Each structure stands twice: as C-alpha cells, then as structure tokens.
Amino acid sequence: MDTPPGALCRLDHIPDGVAVAVDAELPDGPENLIVLREGEQARAWLNICPHAGRRLDWSPGQFLISKGLLVCAAHGASFRTGDGACVGGPCRGQALRAVGVCVERGWVRLRDAG
Template identity: 65%
Template sequence: MDTFSPVQLPDRQALCRLDEIPDGGATAVDARLPDGEGSLILLRQGTQVRGYLNVCPHAGRRLDYAPGKFLLKNDTLTCAVHGATFSQGDGLCIGGPCRGEHLRAVALSVEAGEVRLLQDKA
C-alpha cells in the first residue's frame, strides 16, 4: 500500500471542535475506522488541521506519552516509546528507528468550527 494514500473512511463523522485543539498543538481522538475503532492524532496550525493514525510505524504503538499528550517541537512529533521523530507536515519519519517511513494520513476538513473526517471517495 502506498504510504502517502489517506486511510479510507466511511463518512463525515465529527471528531471534535477546532477550539479543543490548542493552536500549534495536538490532541488524540477516537474514531470509527474501516477496521474498527482507532485513535487519531490531530495537529492544528491556525485553522488548518492535519490527521494521522496514532500508530508508530516502528512498533505499532501509540505515539502519545499520556492519552492525547504528544511530544511536539519545531514542527516535529516524537514517538514517546522509541523516539522516532516525524515531520508534522507530511508524517515522514526523519529520525529514529523507522527513518523514511510515514505515519498514515487521514483526510480531514474543518467545517463551521468542527473537525470532521472526509467522506470516502471510493
């Protein structure tokens, strides 16, 4: 599977309000995914939100050090378990045990102050 392809999602489910994510920060939310419930990382910059599955490609563990709490610095996200460092912009691992791999992106929209998963285009 192409690591740049967004995860296919079933509907436009609401995840949270934009103002629940600190500007320049991140949070984790649970969502209905094609293979069951899963955790997503939501990263906010102003009115823009990027989303990734909350799963490190190195060992399949969550990236947060406590529920919804992430290690963020200089536009990077660091896995709390093994220290893999990812670019917030594209999810590319730029340091650590899975260098060159990507976090799995999810497509999002911000509509009327609410963060939603984009509808499956398939």
Template identity: 60%
Template sequence: MDTFTPAQSTNRQALCRLDEIPDGGATAVDARLLDGEESLILLRQGDEVRGYLNICPHAGRRLDYAPGKFLLKGDTLTCCVHGATFNQADGLCIGGPCRGEHLRTVAVQVEAGVVKLAQ
C-alpha cells in the same frame, strides 16, 4: 503514504471542535474507520488540521506519552516509546528507528469550527 477513509455513512463523523486543539498543538480522538475504531492524532496549525493514525510505524505503539499528550517541538512530533521523529506536515519519519517511513494519514477537514472526517 497510506490514507485511511472513514466508514461509510451519510454524515461525516465529527471528531472535535477546532478550539479543543491548541493552535500549534495536538490532541487524540477516537474515530470509526473502515478497519474499526482507531485513535487519531489531530495536529493544528491555525485553521488547518492534519490527521494521522496514532500508531508509530516502527513498533505499532501509540505515539502519545499519556492519552492525548504528544511530544511536539517546532514542526516535529516524536514517538514517546522509541524516539522516532516525524514531520507534522507530511508524517515522514526523519529520525529514529523507522526513518523514511510515514505515519498513516487520515483525511480530515474543518467545517464551521468542527473537525470532521473527510469523505
């Protein structure tokens, strides 16, 4: 499983406030990573947030059906284009055309109610 790291900077990039992500929900944000500007998926469960690149490993398309709107059911995230289904906890594709592949993880952390890229 690949993990992307933030661009070099002295301060970690703030992505959004924790309360901007519905508990049990997701949002999309743009971030500066080593490969340039990327769309990220932020998935929230309570005070914990997981980050992934907003790119399906099957066809390289965004997973959201509208900007920041995702198909979530239980503990899974489904790509709106070809129906690939991913575990939210680890990004593993458990159904669809890219079964066995992973979403690319982006390390994030929550500090004082703000979701930031981890260093």
C-alpha cells in the same frame, strides 16, 4: 449548532500547534487518531508508530511536538508535522498513516464522512 457527519472534535478545543488524541470510527473499524491543529486547519494520522506499532502519546492524549516534529514516546522516532514522514529514529524513511480530515463550521471531521 448541528454536528456534521464524521465530527471528531471542535477545532477551538485544540490550541494552535498542539496535537490531541481522538477516537474515530473509520471504514476499517475503530482507531485512535492524532489530530494536529495548525491555525484554522487540521491534520490527522493514525496514532500508530510504524516502528513498533505503539501509540505515540507521552501521556494519554498528549503529544510532544518540537521544532515541527511529532516525537514518538516509545523510541523517539521523529515525524514531520507537515506530512507525517519519519526523519529521525528507528523508522526513518517510513511515515505515519494519514487520515483525511477537514474543518467544517468549526468542527474537525473525517473528510469522507457524509
């Protein structure tokens, strides 16, 4: 199976409802992304908390998701998994920076790649 342009990871390598960290080459340079699987779809954000600019992982590549919220390991900011908006913690009212992704032939890929 050919890997599509901008491929980040296989969707079936992410358990449903789980987020993983993936390195990507974006137009502005290399970034680490949070990729969240929701059924047969995926969402992605830069792995940067708007509060202090730190990564959200609790351990490398592993994230805490509870009751539809992605929780930052550094200061406990809580972001809705539906839109990345911060609804609790030190950056309430801000949001994670979304990265456009889609699922193509089982691959999560950058939306604007190729």
